[in-house]
Amino acid sequence: MRRLTGVSVSHSVDCWPGMVRCQYRAARCVSIGACRSIRRHHNSDRPTRPGAGNAMSHRTGRCTGMPRRTTSSTSPAPRARxxxxxxxxxxxxxxxxxxxxAAVLSPLGAVFxxxxxxxxxxxxxxxxxWAGALGTVRRAGVEGTGSFGAALSRYLLTQGVEVFEVNRPDRTDRxxxxxxxxxxxxxxxxxxxxGRARARAKSGDGPVQIARMxxxxxxxAVKxxxxxxxxxKAVLITADPALREELVGLNNPDLFRACARFADESKNEEGEEETVLQATRTTLRLLAHRIEQLTEQIQDVEHRLARLAERHVPQLLAVVGIGPxxxxxxxxxxxDNPERLSSEASFAALCGVSPVERSSGTRQYRRLNxxxxxxxxxxxxxxVQxxxxxxPRTxxxxxxxxxQGKTRREIVRCLKRYAAREVFHLVRRLVGRDEIRSAMAAYYERQVRGDRSPNLEKSGYVLHTTSDPDVFIAEIDTVFDGDGDDVVVSLVQIFRIRDGKIARLRDYFTPELMN
Incomplete structure (x- = not known):
């Protein structure tokens, strides 16, 4: 056995059978080797590479049974690009x-x-x-898609990136x-x-976002x-008895109007000091004016919300118990993108009306969410109320x-779950109709035949429902302006709404269009 002193050794098995490659940064060979790989070099029974000579030179202490390629001790090994x-x-x-x-990860989790x-x-x-330069971005996880990340989420959605809402990190991991x-x-x-982040972000670019504002x-304003x-009313409790008796017995609207009619007595002549009664009447007048202004704002916003609901969800308003x-x-x-909800169960969970298991042993029970x-x-x-x-049916x-032994709370929970199911299917159908209407308008704009262009004022379409709640039939009449007579092109298209996406099943043209 031989031992190397002051020598840094690195060895690896070469491709030639039985051959061991050694690289030395210093070349001083002394007695008693400590490496099994080096001992194999001195074994003459082992085969060596043809034409390589002895594996180890005892005179120089250098390895001669290997290619004449060495690595300097000062320059690092070349790294792969x-x-x-x-x-x-x-x-x-x-x-x-x-x-x-922003951070970009590979599908295997490596940070790019x-x-x-x-x-x-x-x-x-x-x-x-920047992210596109590192690869193709199809999915993105964004924290706070409803606050600081709302504008970024809208931009990514317009660029075709699927955005997922990410909750704050787990406290244990943090x-x-x-x-x-x-x-x-x-x-x-x-x-x-x-797959932990499965909730897709809202688009926030349609009538629903307007309603949210x-x-x-x-x-x-209500608050x-x-x-x-x-x-x-708190000021009235501590007011002068004569003033309190003057306003007692009035309902809220009459009370507010009476307080608003109080004269402004704060501007007194010089040298006169304002009394507590005058300050109380002034406070009541200012509060009454504030209440009237806020009431006008609330009524204006309610009218806007009612018009918005009647325009976009008229069938939802026809259901018993649902107002604007x-x-x-x-x-x-x-x-604005209800297709992000894959099923009625996901909508029920989002509304907090899905049942939550609370069973133990032989007791099977579900609690409120x-x-x-x-x-x-x-x-x-x-x-439900x-x-x-x-x-009568409810x-x-x-x-x-x-x-059957159910409590009132359990029955109300079941009724809320049924109501969520009904609302989900109604909204999905209505949104599909709106998307089809938009597609029809785009169809008119794309129809150009020679020098003629479609007349959108004369053109129109009728949308029909079928026995299948997800299938619609659109009858389209496009009117093209002619030199003397208008040309009418008729088209019937059948659409299917599935998982929030529109699929056009078939087109039927009139014979005039085929000529």
Whole structure:
């Protein structure tokens, strides 16, 4: 055995059978070798590469049974050039008010890069261009698609990228790995890659987004008016008895009008001090004017919401228990792209009316769902309570379930689940009709035959339903302006709405069009 002192050894098995390659950074061979691979070099019974001579030279201490290629101790081994990623990549974005941090991962989870971009239109374009240079971006996980990431989500959706809503990272993982913006962006991409993030983001570019803006305005106005009414009545409790007796017995509208008619007594002559009674009357007058202004704003927004609901969801308003405010609330929950909801069960879970298992042992039990959108849950609750008062079918169901031993809370939960199913199918059909109408309008604009162009004012179409709730028939009459006579082209198209997507099944043309 021989031992190498002061020698750094690295060895690897060569392609030649029984041959071991050694590389030395220093070449001093002394007694007692400590490496089994080196001992194999000195074994003359082992075959060597033809023409290579002895494996080890005892005079120089250098390996001669190997190719004359050595690696310097100062220069590192050449590294393979990194190839440009190809194929699909996953985009993850951690959104903030001023900046967004993006990370791109491979389908196997390798991090290709992390970059920060400004939260602006130019920043959104730069983010997608940077991610597209690393591969094809088809899916993206974005944190806060309803707040800081709303504009980015809309841009990505317009570019054909499927956007998924990503919840905040798990607290256990955050304690173990730490917290930083690049890590949050990577976790967002990993959530999409693993399938944990399955909720697709709302598009926010249609009538539902308009309704959401009006609903937001109405909510803040109602809250401010309620606060002003409570303040006015609190002032009356501590007011002068004569003033309180003057206003006692009036209902709210009459009370507000009486307080608004109080004269402004705050401007007194010089030297006179304002009394408590004058300050009380002034406070009541100002609060009454504020209540009237807020009431006018609320009524204006309600009229706008009613027109919006009548224009886009008229069949939803025909259902018992659904008014404009309830219909708008449910539409906001579904979004402008209801195809993101794969089934009625997903919509029920989103509204918080899906049953949750709470069974143990021999007891089989389901409890109420305390999650989901509570505004939509409240809207479904109003529908059920209205039907329990005015609809005989719902009352009969309630009595029958009571005899079966169900509690009122369990029966209401079942009724809310049925209401969610009905609303889901109605909205899906209505959205499909609107998309078909848009497709018909685009069809008119594309129809150009020679020097003639379609006359959209004279053209029209009729949309018919069939026994299948997902199939529609469109009769289209396109009128083209002629030199003297108009040319009418008739077309019948059959559409099917499946999973929120439109499929054109067949076209029927008139003989005039085929000539």
């Amino acid at each position: 990194r190839r440009r990623p190809t194929g699909e990549v996953i985009l993850g974005v951690d959104t903030h008010r001023d900046t967004h941090v 890069g992390t970059e920060e971009f400004p939260a602006s239109a130019a920043g959104y374009r730069g983010l997608l261009a 304690r173990l790995r730490g917290k930083s913006d690049p890590l949050d962006a990577q976790n967002a991409a990993r959530a999409v890659l693993s 009006y609903k937001l305005t109405k909510g803040s 401010a008016r309620t606060q002003a009414i409570n303040q006015l 405010d309830t219909a708008v609330t449910l539409l906001i929950t579904m979004g 305390r999650g989901g959108d509570r505004q939509a849950n409240a809207a479904l609750h109003r529908i 209205t039907r329990l008062r005015v609809e 009352r009969d169901y309630f009595e029958r379930r009571l005899k």
